[in-house]
Amino acid sequence: MNDKLAISLAGVPTEVNSAMKLTLPALRRDYKLKNAAFWGVIKGDLHDYYIFRGFTTGDIKEQPLVFYSFTGAEWAQLPPLSPKLVEAMNNHGYHIDCQKPFTGDSSLLLNPPKEEDEAEPEPEEEEEGEQEAKTKPEPEPVTTELHRLKMMVDRISQDTEIAPIGLYYRTSEGITVNPAFSGVKIEDVTKPAKYALKTAVIECLSKVDGVNPVPASMWVTPTLAESTPKYTWKIEYDESEQLVLLRNQFYPGHVAYVVPQAAVCGSVYCGTGVYDASLPFMIR
Amino acid sequence: MEELQELVRLVVQLNVESKDDIMSLWNRINNPVEPENAAPVEEPEEAEKKPAEGEENEEEEEQEQPEEEEDPTEVPFDSIMDTLGMLSRHGVHLPETECHRIAVAIHKFVKSKPCSDLRFFGRLEATSNKPYYAYYVLEAKPDDDEPEEEAEEEAAEEEAEPAESESTVPPGPPAKQVGPRTKGLPAADERGTGLNEFAYFVSIDLETWTRLPDLTPLMLCQSRYMAYRLSGDLGRKLPINKGEAGYMRCILARIAFSTVVHPKGMYMTDPEAEPDEPVAPELDEEWLGTEGIDSLDSWVHVRNMIYKNGKVSSFEEEEEEPEEEEDDDEDDPFAAVKRQAAALACWEDPLTAAEEDVFAPRGKRPAALSPVTADGKGMWQMRKLGLVSAARQVVMLKHTVWPGAMVVATNQAKTYACVYIGDGLKRQLLPLPPVPMLMTPVVDMHEQNDPTAEDEAEIRRKREAAEEQEAEED
Numbered sequence: 231m232n233d234k235l236a237i238s239l240a241g242v243p244t245e246v247n248s249a250m251k252l253t254l255p256a257l258r259r260d261y262k263l264k265n266a267a268f269w270g271v272i273k274g275d276l277h278d279y280y281i282f283r284g285f286t287t288g289d290i291k292e293q294p295l296v297f298y299s300f301t302g303a304e305w306a307q308l309p310p311l312s313p314k315l316v317e318a319m320n321n322h323g324y325h326i327d328c329q330k331p332f333t334g335d336s337s338l339l340l341n342p343p344k345e346e347d348e349a350e351p352e353p354e355e356e357e358e359g360e361q362e363a364k365t366k367p368e369p370e371p372v373t374t375e376l377h378r379l380k381m382m383v384d385r386i387s388q389d390t391e392i393a394p395i396g397l398y399y400r401t402s403e404g405i406t407v408n409p410a411f412s413g414v415k416i417e418d419v420t421k422p423a424k425y426a427l428k429t430a431v432i433e434c435l436s437k438v439d440g441v442n443p444v445p446a447s448m449w450v451t452p453t454l455a456e457s458t459p460k461y462t463w464k465i466e467y468d469e470s471e472q473l474v475l476l477r478n479q480f481y482p483g484h485v486a487y488v489v490p491q492a493a494v495c496g497s498v499y500c501g502t503g504v505y506d507a508s509l510p511f512m513i514r
Numbered sequence: 515m516e517e518l519q520e521l522v523r524l525v526v527q528l529n530v531e532s533k534d535d536i537m538s539l540w541n542r543i544n545n546p547v548e549p550e551n552a553a554p555v556e557e558p559e560e561a562e563k564k565p566a567e568g569e570e571n572e573e574e575e576e577q578e579q580p581e582e583e584e585d586p587t588e589v590p591f592d593s594i595m596d597t598l599g600m601l602s603r604h605g606v607h608l609p610e611t612e613c614h615r616i617a618v619a620i621h622k623f624v625k626s627k628p629c630s631d632l633r634f635f636g637r638l639e640a641t642s643n644k645p646y647y648a649y650y651v652l653e654a655k656p657d658d659d660e661p662e663e664e665a666e667e668e669a670a671e672e673e674a675e676p677a678e679s680e681s682t683v684p685p686g687p688p689a690k691q692v693g694p695r696t697k698g699l700p701a702a703d704e705r706g707t708g709l710n711e712f713a714y715f716v717s718i719d720l721e722t723w724t725r726l727p728d729l730t731p732l733m734l735c736q737s738r739y740m741a742y743r744l745s746g747d748l749g750r751k752l753p754i755n756k757g758e759a760g761y762m763r764c765i766l767a768r769i770a771f772s773t774v775v776h777p778k779g780m781y782m783t784d785p786e787a788e789p790d791e792p793v794a795p796e797l798d799e800e801w802l803g804t805e806g807i808d809s810l811d812s813w814v815h816v817r818n819m820i821y822k823n824g825k826v827s828s829f830e831e832e833e834e835e836p837e838e839e840e841d842d843d844e845d846d847p848f849a850a851v852k853r854q855a856a857a858l859a860c861w862e863d864p865l866t867a868a869e870e871d872v873f874a875p876r877g878k879r880p881a882a883l884s885p886v887t888a889d890g891k892g893m894w895q896m897r898k899l900g901l902v903s904a905a906r907q908v909v910m911l912k913h914t915v916w917p918g919a920m921v922v923a924t925n926q927a928k929t930y931a932c933v934y935i936g937d938g939l940k941r942q943l944l945p946l947p948p949v950p951m952l953m954t955p956v957v958d959m960h961e962q963n964d965p966t967a968e969d970e971a972e973i974r975r976k977r978e979a980a981e982e983q984e985a986e987e988d
Contacts, residue, residue: 238609240607241602241605241606241607241608241609242605243603243604243605243899244603244604245899246605275892275895275912275914276895278605331914331941464641477641479641479743482639482641482937500607502917508741509743511741512741512742512743512939513742513743
């Protein structure tokens with residue numbers, strides 16, 4: 231249900247959609263994924279990246295496995311990120327706020343290795359008496375567009391995944407979906423105070439010990455009503471589809487959906503994968 | 515799926531025509547060729563014999579029928595659905611229900627306002643300050659245009675009105691460069707020519723259509739230095755004439771003149787014209803399709819280009835303008851500016867439009883029917899979709915600088931469409947405005963206490979004593 235809705239909101243070509251219907255179940259089985267869903271599309275100049283995410287355990291705090299595909303028929307896992315890789319990307323201008331579009335070339339090197347010059351002076355070896363042990367600097371790790379893709383997928387997920395207040399609660403097994411959650415009421419669907427970022431929910435519930443469910447007095451996480459700037463989120467209730475759509479303005483192409491009076495929510499992204507840093511200057 | 519589409523088409527046609535005798539119409543639609551059903555064509559006469567609403571209504575029906583058959587501006591419903599459905603099947607986010615609503619809306623629009631060269635331009639997303647909206651845009655040449663006096667009055671009002679005092683400094687070059695130099699801009703084009711060759715109608719609910727105001731070169735130049743998200747309110751105030759309506763009109767013109775292309779061979783120049791003579795392309799009635807549509811060289815620009823000064827190039831005036839460089843009018847303070855504006859020959863290059871000077875001349879003008887490869891490297895991307903069979907292969911051209919501008923074609927470009935689905939913003943490699951330099955903290959700064967009145971008096975006393983000593987020594 232979530233995949234079908236997400237794919238319909240994203241606007242995936244029919245061929246890719248039909249391929250994914252065959253391959254995604256196999257992917258879930260092979261990697262034993264739980265809570266796996268179609269994440270979205272990051273459009274590149276040459277090719278589009280179709281992203282699929284899943285968790286190996288039921289713990290919501292776990293880092294998900296992220297897969298990508300160009301056609302929906304073959305999937306590959308995105309490489310994990312390390313601080314050194316992120317630093318290498320930042321040094322070459324591919325930071326989180328980079329406005330450069332994705333090319334669609336998975337083998338594109340973001341920091342191609344420099345060619346070593348043939349004539350290199352070696353004064354250190356010629357000078358005698360110097361006993362300083364000079365260590366060579368570690369070579370910068372080579373980063374590709376896939377690393378940047380992983381970074382942006384994580385960033386977009388962190389900034390855009392939302393959950394209705396009360397959907398998750400903490401148990402002895404960890405943070406899971408609250409089976410007693412009856413969903414957002416129809417009269418409250420357009421109130422931003424009824425939703426919060428998933429990361430904020432996890433952070434809040436992680437602080438709570440031995441309380442099940444979390445009372446409202448302990449809910450210190452800011453909801454979408456307290457997000458800054460105030461125009462970040464746009465909430466729309468589609469009465470014909472019985473669906474609440476939330477859009478983050480800083481990521482054009484993102485849409486989160488919540489089914490009112492049900493514990494169903496999700497999000498999908500279909501855009502360029504670029505953070506819109508110019509938004510405050512475009513809204514008047 | 516095809517059966518469902520056929521059923522939808524039949525139901526819509528019934529709904530639109532709303533004949534009294536639906537069953538006869540149903541038979542006529544389902545079996546238009548079989549001789550047994552040729553009689554239903556005469557059923558409107560039988561319907562007249564029935565005690566209908568009145569003779570006046572029957573006469574109106576008789577009058578309407580020949581008009582509908584002979585109306586050359588009627589856009590076939592099937593072609594719209596085919597085109598939009600093709601877009602929807604290949605990744606362009608236009609659900610089938612939305613395609614159907616658009617097709618019905620266009621059909622009704624044509625009935626209410628006769629026009630030629632009607633085209634579904636696309637959808638512009640409006641997301642700022644309000645819930646999610648989308649503008650649906652139609653491009654057409656209305657047959658019954660408003661008189662030119664109103665357009666002249668609007669242009670006169672625009673020149674008289676100063677820039678809005680509430681406007682903030684637009685991103686890009688400072689405002690002082692835009693103000694004085696815009697005085698040398700050419701006059702506004704009349705309706706049906708130049709920038710105002712096409713009229714644009716927008717709607718949010720696909721029911722009521724609003725015509726956007728005409729363009730002036732001043733508005734176009736100003737829009738190049740602006741980047742705003744559309745809000746869904748045409749009356750929203752922006753630092754441009756006519757507010758959001760005027761701004762959107764500028765965006766649509768820039769997109770249309772940059773991204774609307776046609777298959778090679780569909781248009782041709784006059785074969786009797788001399789090679790160097792600039793002639794506007796005309797539709798080739800003998801065109802039967804273009805082979806090799808999966809190559810960028812098979813797609814050409816037919817529309818004129820927009821100069822940096824906001825004027826649309828005219829094929830007839832192409833050779834005359836450079837000759838004006840020899841005439842120097844010393845009395846006219848804007849002679850140099852006008853000369854530069856007249857000597858412009860450039861594509862609408864949005865990548866550098868905001869960075870370069872407004873009147874900077876750029877290279878040579880490409881000839882008419884030049885391929886899209888002449889726009890520059892990397893401006894267009896080609897993709898092949900639907901690789902099941904060569905006959906059903908769909909080709910998609912995407913413009914990289916105007917994300918959302920695309921051309922989808924199939925069947926040797928006999929079915930193709932230029933559509934824009936986006937937010938009306940050009941791709942920018944730098945955020946607006948430029949990121950300010952980070953102020954590094956001063957580490958070696960030592961804080962000192964402010965001097966008190968006593969300290970100041972002591973310092974003054976020491977200074978006076980030093981001056982007295984210097985005077986004694988002298």
